Amino acid sequence: MMKKKTFTLFLMMIFLISSLAFAAERKFANQFTKEEMWIYKNLSSYSEAPELRELVEQGKLPPLTERLPDIPRVIKSNIMVDGIGEYGGVWRDTFATPVQSWNWGAQKTQGWFGICQVLHEPLVISGPMWMLEKPDPLPNLVTDWEWSEDGKTLTMNLVEGVKWSDGELFTADDVLFTYNDLILNDKITTFGSKGAWVYGGKQTELEKVDDYTIKWHFGEAFPVAVFYNMDYLDFSVSPKHVYKNFHPDYNSDVTYDVFANATPPNDLPAVTLGPWVPVEYKPGEQLVMVRNPYFWQVDEEGKQLPYIGEVRFNEVESGDIRTMNLISGVADRTNLENPQTFGLVKQATMKENSPAKIAFGPFGIGYQIEFNLSRYLGVKNDRDAELRELFRNKMFRQAVSSLIDRDAVANIAFPGPLTQAWYGGYPSGSAYYDENFVKKYEFSPTAAKTLLSELGFKDTDNDGILNWPASSRIADDELVIELLLRQDQSAVLDAVQAMEPMFREVGIDLRIKPATASTVDTRIPAGDFEAYMVRLDSAVPFVQMQLFGPIRESSPDWHRSASGGKRDLMDFEVKIQDLMKEATYEPSIDRRNEIFKEILKLSTENVYTIGVYEVRRGTGLHKRICNFQPDIPPYMYNWTMESIPAQILYVEKEDQFSPGFLNLIPTKEDYTNKSWQ
Template identity: 70%
Template structure:
């Protein structure tokens, strides 16, 4: 129960948060443009470069800008720039809370998340900026275009000729084939991209090199439109073949797969990248520094080589919440507003007269839900593991869990205000695929929950309030104790789980909360080493990331991975979801796809695939000095904001720029000599 003081605080928070403006009344960019109005490939009469690069050209350390750019570079149109053509110079200040594991994204290693991966990785296509398109469809990135064959089974793609990696080496079809054939299709190498995602019509897709700048995809079925999303970040970030072939057993007889997976550790800098900035310095636990890429292959309409900003500095911290505190304090330029417990504080701080930042909130786009491990073949070490997995596979038990949770209490009391609300799972309600009539709700009703548990044979045999396993189970008489794994960096998940604990106890379940680091969460999910998992769902577009919503792959969803050899016993409704997902991959009509995903939403919620608890509006906090950030940009729609802007067009007016400190680390050819990939393996 609330005391009088708590009630006053609660009402005050509601008043403060009720003043939140969801979307500013400014120029709109959402759904406004054709692809050609966003960017084109075009040769311009002349090109300009940042002053610090001109110094290196004059000293002979870099070739002229015309030689560093493609003959026909990517020209980013001013249409998508909120403030127009920018100014060179200045620093972007950011924060991250996941240590750099490696620079080898081709071996499923993270560069620190929090926007870092998006900066250093480039893919064939991009989906992030699709929110600005009149007709959303993946945009060309490293390619200039594509064409289907008459039978629809061959897709010819033309690469943008003349793009160079940050060490000056040409990007060619060899890099693309290396990424697909030698990494994604290689069973010995873990990758973000999935081999099975490239199976269409029962056949593994084949990739052919026609020449250095032309490739052909050969599919087993006509026009699999979903394949375009396989070519996006994160699944098809192209790896530089000239760097990683030295560590690959197929190219170096002295190399092992362990050598490949462990290649380019965090201190192996500067990085070889196609991104706008190059990581050049990293002190673990302290700071990651990036400087502009001299060979970046994009320009603005006036011929200015992008990016505008000279440096990017990411300070490494222990928790993602510190990023928000840094923005409020004026020492950072951006944060994602996704942790409800900070919303009131951030809103109040933004209303201060001298607040250095502004905030914007979008639709409900984050869902918090409880998943239960349904796998019979991963990390089943004893009778208790086996019995729990079978229990989780019982619909009646999942219904009981749903009935035990007061969603309104959690959404409106634990996190008061208009930015949270009760949610029953599936897709967040802000998704264009959401359909309220397709959602089946198992509302809060502890008595019904108890009846469901009793129907499964559970009863409290010793009167301590906790149910005991039935006599016909392998652990008869043991108390019903369940461990819930939570990412320790998701404070909102922790708070909600703590609110759920007494609700579970009321119906006879002893819930134990286990906090796990972000890196260990990924390991435990991959190995099926968890019981329940309270997690955050970040995607609102199920067609793009089907693996988050069902058994689209062997390693999806997180709560039902396949065991060794792909062994998995899907529940009947899972088989239906899987079938619809597979069929949706070939449906070009968006309206027809949405109807298919309505059926998935119904199957998902009717069978309590996961237990939705509450959902949140996602927002963005931005320092007021940053220019070209579109005011109506969704914090997450098709991808994260760094990909959705795109980030290379951001700038700061000269009078608001902070002093650069690391321009002497801009890499040139000499900085890439005697690097690990040029040397014999130990």
């Protein structure tokens, strides 16, 4: 026991020393204005990677000036730790979610783990906001915008001359297609939410002024939160020229099932506006991407980005393998999210010849249980109906909160300064978190048993499991709850296994139901679950209100509306909804902070979710990678790959690995005879 305590103390000291060393490095957080990060400007000259120049000389690609917009985005060296980069090399990464298709407009994933971030391009971008003095969405596919005097119209100017990776122009038609034909279409499931675009009771309308100018028309003045509807996933622009032929509104010979299954994983090369293009995918093995010849961003010297020519994502069964790959030197990046790996990672990176370095930030991950509160969505039988009513009873949620020994679960995950008990709401590293607004229903199995007894549950057959009251439609059935979780999140599984005997001690039979990410992504929107143990990654509720309350019909995940918007919000949920609506239009940062503290109080008082424990998130990086900001949060407004942004990363010539797939850089010929043509 003494040895274990000594080792734990040793690790705590090491983490503290690492944090101090980390703090001494150059800071990028909250340092810049938007213009100091990037601008849209025509430069006197441009240059490109040698492999692209060779394709131009062979007549397989147009000259660079014909591939770039007239006024490209110019990324400033201010945000580059090591300055202007060198071309070449390979970025090596890992993912654990199979590619579903390239049709992100139909809510299909391309593998997560940073892949989607480098493929999708939205109108505005929030990931790099952490570097702004005054965090606010940054322009991406739009250069600028302007509100009308009455605040009900927002005019946006698009970057002119941007081209998709197949050489087709990006225009306002792609934006209108994404909004009108995908997001607003009730027959298509999208990452974006139709309900999120309702202001003042009116559905927002999108007008095309010309090919590079659009106007948004709102039902209420100055909905300042709307910019976060235009970000990654919520408004990842889809190429109309690709997907209109699969869309029933444009092609009467197809169905919506055809659209949902368009461009499967083997339909390569994919069409993207991102810095790299997927060109080869072997399921269960590897996804390969190469530089996009038409990428529309450059550095201050006019060098077309990205610097790195090739990206390889090895497909594995668990995200933890990504971390093991980094410390063994065969991968370049990982997010440190699973507490069980922290000690191993730190010991490995302390070695003199370690290829990796790590850093930890504030508490930014929360592990919580979400009970399905919907009376309508996914209710198939009496058992479902009775469980939903039970979950809606605050006494039951309070009982569950009381039966969990949070300190024990946190210590099982990792003893020390990187984990701690958490009672829900927002992770304590959030700028919106205030301990004074948090109600804690602390560990007390006795209190839990009393509450369950008051709800009418008794162990009538003396087998240790409570039975439903005689007044219920499933009288005498045992109190069994199925807990859904993603099987690729091992920290969630470990926490649930630690809690299962705690539930059983008070008479609840908790059945653990691991499932693949794609299965979970299907079941949650359909309401096909009883309870869900999940990792909450966001600590910024203003940016992602849908993760914390009923701001949309499709949110939160644990209380979605059924068909026709049918949903019975509880009184405290109505208050949360009203506060979120107020925040949507509130320009004052101070007042928004007050609003979200009120929401924090309502959420924890009413045990909206069952917070279990929280974790400091870390980043691991191979030492050969340049331009990676030392104080970058693994996740704040978005994930690391967008927050850098990834196209500015590079590797010095002597540290580069030889690319193996540059012969697959797509040209016009590679995009002929495709499924959409």
